[in-house]
Amino acid sequence: MMNWKNLMSSARLGDPKGSKNANPLRSDFEIDYDRIIFSRPFRNLQDKTQVFPLPDQDFVHTRLTHSLEVSSVGKSLGKNVGATVIEKNPELGHLSPHDFGAVVGAAALAHDVGNPPFGHSGEQAISDYFLFSDKARKIKATVSDQEWDDLTRFEGNAQGFRLLTKNQKQGLRLTYATLAAFTKYPCSSSLSAREKSRKSQKKYGYFQADESSFSEMAEHLGLMALSKKELVFARHPLAFLVEAADDICYSIIDLEDSFGLGLVTFEETRDFLAEILGDSYYPDKLENIASDKEKIGVLRAVAINTLVHQASQVFMANEKDILGGKFDQALTDLIPAAPTLEKLGSFSVKRIYQSRQVLEKEAAGFEIIDGLLTAFMEATFCKFYAKERYSGRHRSFYRLLPVDVQFKLDWAKSPYESALEITDYISGMTDSSAVKQFKILTGINLG
Template sequence: MTIREKLEERERQTLSPMASLSAESRGRQFPAEPCPIRTEYQRDRDRIIHSKSFRRLKHKTQVFLSPEGDHYRTRLTHTLEVSQIGRTIARALGLNEDLVEAAAMGHDIGHTPFGHAGEYALREICPLGFDHNEQSVRVAERLENDGKGLNLTWEVRDAIRCHSSGCPSAQTFEGRVLRYADKIAYINHDIEDAIRAGVLTEEDIPFDIKYVLGRTKSDRITALVMNIVENSADDITMSPEMQKTYERLISFMFEAVYRNPKAKGEEGKARDLVKYLYTHFTAHVEKMPEEYRRIAEQEGAERAACDYISGMSDRYAVSLCEELLIPKFWQL
């Protein structure tokens, strides 16, 4: 037996009947020889981690636009926290940790610069619409690796596509774990970042929320994870009381942070910048890199502009706008 086959056999013997076994994956877009060492989901994780779109996450906004401090989250550190929480839940439930990790690593690779401000801007201006979860799948299937894609398994792509609220549930339990891990990660690290930025204090969090979840980030994450583990049987779920508390926390964060001018005051500029880039490149397709000009020929300028802009880091988008808008001084 190869090492991979031994790992597949270990999965059969140790994982829950609800788990997605690597050996029983629905497969990839294009046939590929199995790896002698890694299972299919381990291989997907590695393909994502080694991709350019994954590396660019380190310079994409999570909540605070291009934060100067070393300890604020970026889209990359958010991704790592989602992966850690997802693996913890998966391990406790006997699910496939490798599938959860691979999907977590790829769930935001199609996210825009400037966080959700960039996403909303493209959604508003592009007639095709825009959702970062669908774009993440498109990056994996179409854009990465010089247009060849990453050729990920069906299960990983399904989990990525379905991780956002408002989307249908993923077909695998691991994909449903990812959705909860994403929620738990972002709400808790956004609280911590907001406290660091002076936008919020622990004392501002309503008592009824602290009564259920605890008073620290660690307490909150532990309470949410434990509740999911204890209440998940035929599906991945929270108890009704915990779901109500989580929704109460989300509402509080929208009031205190997500709509706070101190935290989000620059988002209007970010939206305008993204819309300007979209308008410019749909009108001047020839100004985009060759790979996006090819997409424009095949799928239209709107699709190509969305692909190009959503792949930009915050700093690249700002630098490009400066290049397009600010005149250069004449040099002798």
């Protein structure tokens, strides 16, 4: 059984005993939030696609604005749960509901930092390169089966954990609690016996290269081990709230963006939001609002508040099983509004996620990511591991890599580590920088 006192540890990765916070007005968890918001991976989210390519008119969400909103919702969920948990556990008197909100808010703020350009198609494009490229298959013989799983099943969540834990001496050095709340999938890519009933094993949360950091975090917090043979654990309880915040935001906000772009009618959008509100929907009050966009904005705000309340209640109703590692479902699958969200999800796949502008963005993403990986992976592999094939073309491509990436490659100890440095670089690109670099490599744009 996990316990809240250990789970809310403010010690930091690499400093398990913890150091005294010199600023009593800012908690360690609030420091996590500030470190994330000023970091380069978070800043780059401003030019990464959420769902829709950025239009010339009408605001739509980027990964940055989405992450800020998920963080806001996460804070509310954390404070709701924290107030009840502290009331039930007198030994947590040193904590406040705001501490719970700060942990969930910080983890939610970072939840997308590992996503490459062009959304989820970018993840698939990286995996496909290693799976299907004849050139990439040369790497397979040089890595272990577990390392090959990392490369051929590239995962934004694992990439995010890597970004948050790399370079601990000069890096973010987040608290164990925030890192664990961030980790929705506390297992590796090569987990042999995945339990399909567990939402936390649907994907994976760390690369083999980062196993020691993951193990240190899990052991310090007392996460519940689910296997004696493999490094797989039950989720940190607050990870369920981070997931719920993300589920709430993308369900509602993607619908609102689609309405703003004319992909979904006002009536369709209004009716979905009204169904979530149930008896709290008062259509007569909308008549006092002139703009349809403002009407949808008001309904969106109330709908999110409703979902936050419902998810908080489901969490507390299952708190014992969550701490015991028995509960492993999405909170939003169990709330009263779950049938509506499921219906909205099916509607969104047909009308939103398969719209032409989204499909065009995905197709471009596959081409660009593949082109960048082909150029930089081949150049790197030949330079370090097949020097007899290192041509002038490879040399030109390699020199286009940033100096800090070249420095890290000089210190890489294996083809696997070299490959991760390249995927670090490409997944960290913004949409615009990826397009620009691709045009330069293909001779479309000489800069």
